[in-house]
Amino acid sequence: AQSVAQPEDQVNVAEGNPLTVKCTYSVSGNPYLFWYVQYPNRGLQFLLKYITGDNLVKGSYGFEAEFNKSQTSFHLKKPSALVSDSALYFCAVRDLGAGSYQLTFGKGTKLSVIP
């Protein structure tokens, strides 16, 4: 079975500071990993994905994520937070190695960037 954990319900960071939103996953095979962002009353927007290759993945709006196989983590990062980054962030995984078609999401982390 595949699963995702986002250990923090909320992350607060001051504008201009670096931010990290944590995600760990569990799969039996090779993971296909995503980050999505959701603004209030909107659908989910794709930020970035990891399939294979370079462990540091760059995505939209200056976000990046680091894949760490030994720690089974895929943390989302940004060097300098903006107030407009305040939103709900979801990590998701699909177990490619197990031939899964299901995309499983974490519970989400609310990011608040304080001016």
Next chain:
Amino acid sequence: NAGVTQTPKFRVLKTGQSMTLLCAQDMNHEYMYWYRQDPGMGLRLIHYSVGEGTTAKGEVPDGYNVSRLKKQNFLLGLESAAPSQTSVYFCASGGQSLHGYTFGSGTRLTVV
């Protein structure tokens, strides 16, 4: 614009009523998914489809049915609505090329 379209955007049902939510995509994607989003629960998979004519159960399938008669459409049905089905429902689609999944803007359903 290419993407995933969900109808309706809002709906209020009485307990016991039935309804169908429609999801349509124009990206020729093989995979389609229905999720529900509840506070503190994240997104939970209801049903999904890996191709025309196929459907499979997800994490929370009870009380819902789905159909994928055409590749571009994925319908979610509520047979007899219950207050516990009050939620925001999202449809998503994805292709075999693994470029990512595209989400619709959601349907906010209230069952009273």
